Amino acid sequence: MAQTSDKPFTTFQPLVRCSGCDLVLQPCQTTYDHLAICPRCSTKLAHGRRLSFNGEIALALTVLLLFLPAHLLPLLSIDLLGKTITTSVLTGASLLWPQFPFVASLVVFCASLAPLVFTCALLIMHVSRRRQAMRWFRPAVRVIAHSRHWVMADVLMVSLAIACFKIQDYATLHFSLGLGCYAVIQILLSILLVRVNTQRYWDAFAQPTPLDSHSSLVRCDHCGLTQTFKPGTKCQRCDQVLHPRMIRSEQKTWACLITATIFLFPANLFPISILFSNGIRLEDTIFSGVASLINNGMPGIAAIIFTASIVVPVAKILGLSLILISLRRSTSITPRQHMWLYRGVKWIGKWSMMDLFVIAFMVALVDRGRIMDFMPGPGAIAFGLVVVLTMLATEFLDTRLIWDHHERQTRHTRTDR
Secondary structure: OOEEOOOOOOOOOOOEEOOOOOOEEEOOOOOOOOEEEOOOOOOEEEEOOOOOHHHHHHHHHHHHHHHHHHHHOOOEEEEEOOEEEEEOOOHHHHHHOOOOHHHHHHHHHHHHHHHHHHHHHHHHHHHHHHOOOHHHHHHHHHHHHHHHHHOOHHHHHHHHHHHHHHHOOOOEEEEOHHHHHHHHHHHHHHHHHHHOOHHHHHHHHOOOOOOOOOOOEEEOOOOOOEEEOOOOOEOOOOOOEOOOOOOOHHHHHHHHHHHHHHHHHHHHHOOOEEEEEOOEEEEEOHHHHHHHHHHOOOHHHHHHHHHHHHHHHHHHHHHHHHHHHHOOOOOOOOHHHHHHHHHHHHHHHHHHHHHHHHHHHHHHHOEOOOOEEEEEOHHHHHHHHHHHHHHHHHHHOOOHHHHHHHHHHHHHHHHHO
């Protein structure tokens, strides 16, 4: 656990501010597989790892090597109504594009573009770090920090499994080489997402300057460097404008949540999928789709879809709203509990994309014209907007505001006494 700043400071140990609660700390060295966490809000400050930067380069190169086979080769094929149909990662998105460009773009971005951008930025960052090229290092680290939350290879794999379960009653499934390549990519990306720490890259590029006073210190939101703050100044390391708190964090978060709440109603009331079977049009909302899965003897899949498509979006909106309300009112929930709530909301955020991935695969696999066809409904567009807006709301919320409010309440209580 990191040490607080109550003890006398030395000039040999740089001070840091916690990114979660802004507490001034003296960092400690972490050995292999040991965590340094903030004693106040439990935010992870450092994690001792044996994997070197060279290991990350090897993993990233392997992802790029398998990227084309995973996208060009079929993931699976089915025998439906006497005809063999194959699908790849981008097949469903290409079929969705003419009528549903937003849904198609969201699927392509999360399933393919974000992992590719993340991996390429990681390689550029390592090359520029070795060559001390700040011109390329700074934007590469920024891209890594923003794109990592949209890498959803794991969600896509689970969605593919659900699509296979839903279609197994209509067709015979055959898995292909592309599925193996994409599965390996998913495993490697999961390892990279756990290992990647942008502040560690900045510390390797340029060591922080030791500080012996915690007055007027601010933590750079971009590179994590703790330094003396003056209004209008830029970070000594990454040259970004310094701000004690994220600008208009509450307003941006509220705007996203209110808009997401509005779109949540059409997302659940309008059909999210439409199936044509033997000339019969079958429309399903999220609720009716879950009920249909239960009636067809797939309660497990129904539970997953219900959780990802209904429980998760509502939980994100309610959880973030509770945190924002607590910034203006006194509640019985402690700041530490608010932090756990925020981390939970942030972790579950991307799994709402599961329903859209399932739709993309179903569109690619079930396309037999008038005999059998599958297409998304208008509710899919609204649901995609809910997913994007709730994820943006999580990114806009500055958790340090939670502790600012707690400190104001504590001072007010002491004054009243």
